[in-house]
Amino acid sequence: MEQELLSDLYKQMARIRRFEEEAARLYTEKKIGGFLHLYIGQEAVAVGALSVLQKNDYVMTAYRCHGHYLARGGSARAGMAELLGKETGCAKGRGGSMHFYDVENRFMGGWGIVGAQVPVAAGLAFAEKYKGSDGIAIVFLGDGAINIGSFHEGLALSALWKIPVIFVIENNQFAMGTPLEKTAPTDDLSIRALAYPMARETVDGHDIFAVRETIFAAAKRAREQNLPTLVEAKTYRYRGHSMADPAKYRTSQDVDAWKARDPIKVLGETMESLGMKALREQIDQDVENEIQDAVRFAEDSPFPAPETALDYTYV
C-alpha cells in the first residue's frame, strides 16, 4: 500500500526526468524544433498535485507542459513523437512541445500565452459545476504569470462565481531571465489571493508529500464548497528557461542548493531506507525501457502528410 504509493510517485517523477533528458538530447541533435522548455527539477509539483485528483478533474498548464502531461497519464511514446513533429504525436505533430494534449485523461494542454490558460481552466471547472458533476479543474502557471490581466480576471471571476478550481503558481524563481524580485516585490506570491474571497496556500514544491496534502485540501474545498484556492509551490528549474537559454543569470551554487534536495533523489533514498532498493532499481530500469522505446517509436514514426496541412481548422 504505502510501498505502492512511494513507487508510483517515484516512477512518475523518474519518467518525466528521463523523458526530458532524452528530449534535450534529441533537441541538440536537431530532431526537435522550436522551443523546448524542460520541467526538470519541478517534477514533485505536477506529480504530487495530480496524484490526489480524480479522473473527472481537468488539468491545464502553460508551455512547460511535458511533466503535467506525463503525470496525468500521457503516453511517453505519443509525447516524444509530438516533440519530433510526427503524425503519431499526442497532437499529431500539430501542437509541439508547448502544446501537449491528452483529452481522454482530461489533460487540456499546453498553452503559450503567459497567463491565458488561467481563466480558460476556470471555464473547464465552470462547465463541470454547470453539469452538476463533482469534477474540478487545476491549472498551473509560472511566477512570471502573476501580473498579467488574465491571471487576475481568472481569479476574480472564479471567486465571484464560486468556480471549483485550483490555481497553482509554480514559483521556480525566474521568468526567463527575470528574477522574482523584478516580477513582484514580495516572496509570498499567494498574497495575490487576498484581493478576492478565496483560499491561499504556500508549499515547498520539492516536498512531494506536502504538495499532495496541500492540493488534496484545496481539491476538497473546491469540490465541497466551490471555493477556489491559490497555491504557491516554491520550486526550481535546473535547466535554462528553454534549450536556447544558458541561464547566466544565476550561479551554479544556487542550482546545486536545490539539487541537493532533488525530489527524485530524496524519494529514492527514502525508498532505499525502507528496504525498497531493489524495487527502485527495477523502476529505474522500467522507466529507462519505456523512454528508450518512446524515442524509437518517435523516430520511426512518419511525419504528417503535406496534404493534411489545413486539416483540423474547421469541422
Add this chain to the structure above:
Amino acid sequence: MEQELLSDLYKQMARIRRFEEEAARLYTEKKIGGFLHLYIGQEAVAVGALSVLQKNDYVMTAYRCHGHYLARGGSARAGMAELLGKETGCAKGRGGSMHFYDVENRFMGGWGIVGAQVPVAAGLAFAEKYKGSDGIAIVFLGDGAINIGSFHEGLALSALWKIPVIFVIENNQFAMGTPLEKTAPTDDLSIRALAYPMARETVDGHDIFAVRETIFAAAKRAREQNLPTLVEAKTYRYRGHSMADPAKYRTSQDVDAWKARDPIKVLGETMESLGMKALREQIDQDVENEIQDAVRFAEDSPFPAPETALDYTYV
C-alpha cells in the same frame, strides 16, 4: 480664508451640477448626441480630491468626465461646446462627452474603455518621476472597473516600480445596471490593494472634507515615498447610467437616502449656518450666469468644417 475655501468648494460643485442639468436638457432637445453620462451626485469626490492637488499633477478619468474636467479648472464654455460637437469645444468637437480634455491644466481625459485609463495614468506619473519633477497622477475609475486586467496590471506595476499615483474608485454602487454584489462579493473594494505593496483607504465620497484629507495624505505618500494608494470613495449617481438609462434597477427611496446627504445641499447649509447665506446666493447666481453663458456660447459656435474631418490623425 476658511470662508474662501468653503465658497470655492461649493462653487465648484455647483458649477458641475448646473452644467450637467443644462446638458441633460440640451440632450433631450437632441442638441447633444451619443452617450451622456452625468456625474450628478458624485461632485464631492472630484472637487474634494482635485482641490488638494498641485498644478503639475496629472488628472485622468473614465467617460463620466465632465465633473473632473470642470473641477480641474476646465471652462464651462468649452465643455458645453464640446457636448454640442462644436469647433470651440475643449476637444474641438472631436472628443465628445466621454472625451473631455484640458491639457493646459493637465486634465488628460476622458476615456471610454473601462479600466484602460488606470495604467495610462500610471504612465503620466511615471513620466513625472522620470523627469525628476514632484508631480503625481490621480486617476478615477468606477466600481465596475475593478475586475478588468488593466486595473490590476496598472496597480501591480505601479507598486513594483514605485510610481507616484493615486487610484480612486468612485463606488457609486452600480456599473450600469449591475449592482455591486455582482461585481465583487465584498463591500470593501480597497482590499484589491492587498495583493500589492501599496496603501489603501476607504472614504465617504459625500463628505468633501473627508475626501480632501484622504487624497491629501495619499498625494503626500505618492510625492514623498513614491507609494501608490488605492482609495475607495463611496458615492452615488442620482441619474441613470447615461441619459438612455431609466435606472429601474433601484428604488427612489435608495436615491432619496443619498440625496438627503447631498454634498452641495449640506455644504450650502453649512455656509448659511456660518452666516454666509448672501455669499451662497451670490455664488449660485454667478454659477447660473456662467452656465447660461456657456450654453449660449455653445449654441452660437460653429460646427467643425467637413474638410477638417481627417485632421489630427497624424502630425
Add this chain to the structure above:
Amino acid sequence: MSNAMSDESNTESAMREIQIRDALQEAMTEEMLRDERVFLVGEEVGGYNGAYKCSKGMLDQFGARRVIDAPIAENGFTAIAIGAAMAGLRPIVEFMTFNFSLCAIDQIINTAAKARLMSAGAISCPIVFRGAGGAAFQLGAQHANSFDGFYAYTPGLIVIAPATPYDMKGLLKSAIRDENPVVFFESELTYGKRGMVPEGEYLIPIGKADIKREGSDVTLITWSKNVFLVLDVAEELAQQGISAEVIDLRTLRPLDKEAVFNSVAKTNRCVIIQEQHEVASYGAYLSHLISTEIFDELDAPVGLVSTLEAPMPYSKALEVVLLPSKERIIEKVKAVCS
C-alpha cells in the same frame, strides 16, 4: 458548417413582423430550450435584459445558471466561456459592443480559433461571440471601431454579419449549433429594425450570401447594417435608370464566392460598400478576389466605398464625412458605370 439546413426549411409557416432584438432573443431562447448545454453570458444580459434588450425575459425564463450577468472583465468571461466550450458546453458570449472585444481578442484568436488545430481535433470550441459592431451615432472614436476584418482574417473562426431580422435569427441559430467558434456581428443602430420572420423554426446556412435585390447593370456588395443603406441607394439608382443588384454577404468567413462571382459575371460591374477603413480591409480583399479571379468579367475596375482613414470624431458634422454615405456610393457607382 454542421447542422445548418437550407432556407427552404420554412416555406410552409406564416410570417410575422419583429424587431432584430427580438429575432436574436428568439434564436437564443429556442436554442436554449432545445439544448441544455447552451447558455448566455455577458454584461447586463440578465437583470437588465441586455444593454440593447436582446435577451429580454431570458433571465426570468432560464434563471441565473444559464443567463449570466458578467462583471466588466471581457478577457476573463470570454476565456471562461471558451473553457466551458472545450468542456462540452455551448456558450453564447455577448459583447456589449465589439469595441470591447479587443480586451478579449487574444483569447478569441489564440485560444478559441487555434484549439482544434493545436489539439489535432481532440478539442473543439463551439462558442458564439456576438454583439454590436461599427459606429452608432456620435459615440466617439473608442466606441466606433469596425473589427470585423480582424476576425475575418483569422483561420479557425467563422464570421457572420447579417442585416435583417430574418437573417439574424436564422443565422444565429445555425451559429449556436455550429461546432466552430463563431463571431457574430450586429449593430446598435438596427436592433429596433423590423422585418418578417416565419412563425415556425428555421435555420439559415452559414456561408451563403443572399441577393437582396436583383439587378443587371451593377453589383453592389455589402453586409451588416449597410445592407439597408445600399438598398436605399439601389432604389435611388433605379429612378436614375441604373439597375443595381444588391448582394448581402451575410457570412464573411467562409465567403460565398460563387454568389459574388455569379452576380459580377452577370453585371460586369461591381461596387463594394463597407464600414471599415480601406487598408487591409475585408472589402479590399473582396475587390482583390474579383479583380484577379474574374478579371475578364469586369468592364470597369471594382469600386470600393469605405470609412475614411481617421479615428471617428464625435461631432456629427464630421462623423457623416467619414462613414460611407449615399452620396459617396452613388458617385462611385456612376464612376464604375460610366
Add this chain to the structure above:
Amino acid sequence: MSNAMSDESNTESAMREIQIRDALQEAMTEEMLRDERVFLVGEEVGGYNGAYKCSKGMLDQFGARRVIDAPIAENGFTAIAIGAAMAGLRPIVEFMTFNFSLCAIDQIINTAAKARLMSAGAISCPIVFRGAGGAAFQLGAQHANSFDGFYAYTPGLIVIAPATPYDMKGLLKSAIRDENPVVFFESELTYGKRGMVPEGEYLIPIGKADIKREGSDVTLITWSKNVFLVLDVAEELAQQGISAEVIDLRTLRPLDKEAVFNSVAKTNRCVIIQEQHEVASYGAYLSHLISTEIFDELDAPVGLVSTLEAPMPYSKALEVVLLPSKERIIEKVKAVCS
C-alpha cells in the same frame, strides 16, 4: 512624418557590416544619447540584453532608469509607456514578439492611435512599439501570428516592417523621432542577418519604399523578412530569363503608392508576397489598389502569395506548406508572366 531626412544623409561615410540586432541596438543607443526623453521598456531588455539580444549592453550604458525590465504584463507596461509618451517622453516598447501584443492591442488601437484625434491635437503620443512578427521555425500556432495587417488597418498608427540592417537602423531612428505612434516589425529569423551600414549617422524617411532589385518583366512586392526570400527568387527567375523588380515596401502605413505604381506601370505585371493569411490582408489591399487604380497598366491579374488559411501547425512537414515558399512564388510569377 516629422524629422526624417532623406537617404542622402550618409553618402560620405564608410560602410561596415553588422547584424540586424546590432543595427537595432545602435539605433536605440544613438537616439537615447541624443534625446534624454527616450527610454526602452520590455521583457528581458535589461539584464538579459533582450530575448534576442537587440539591446545588448544598453542596461550597462544607460542604467535601470532608461532600460527597464518589465514583468509579463503587456497591457500594463504598454499603457504606462503610452501615458509617459502623452506626458512628453519618447518610449520604445519592445514586445518579445508581436504575438503578445494582442494582450496590449486595446491600448495601442484605442489609446495610442486615437489620443491625438480625440484631443484635437492637444495630446501627442510619440512612441515606438517594436519586436518580432510572424513565424519563426516551428514555434507552434500561438507563436506564429502575423498581425502587421491589424496595425496597418488602424488610422493614427504608422507601421514599419523593414528587412535589411541598413533599413532597420535608419527607419528605427526615424520612428523614434516621429511624433506619431509607430509599430515596428522585426523578425526572429533575421536578427542575425548581416548587412552593410554607414559608419556615420543616417536616417531613412518613413513612407518610402525601396527598389531592392531592378527588373523589367514583373514587379515583386513584399516587406519584412520575405524580402530576402523574394530576392533569392528573383535570382532564380533571372536564370530562367525572367527579369523581376523587387520592391521592399519598408513602410506599410503610409504606403509609398508612387513607388509601387511606377514599378508596375513599367513591368505591367505584379506579384505580391506576404506572410499573412489572405482574407482582409495587407497584400490583398495592395492587389486591390493596383487592380483598380492602375487597371490599364496591367497585362495580367495581380498575383498574391500568402500564408495558407490555417493556424500554424508545429511540425516542420506542415509549416513549410503554409508559409510562402520559393516554389509557390515562382509558380505564381510564371502564371502572371505567361
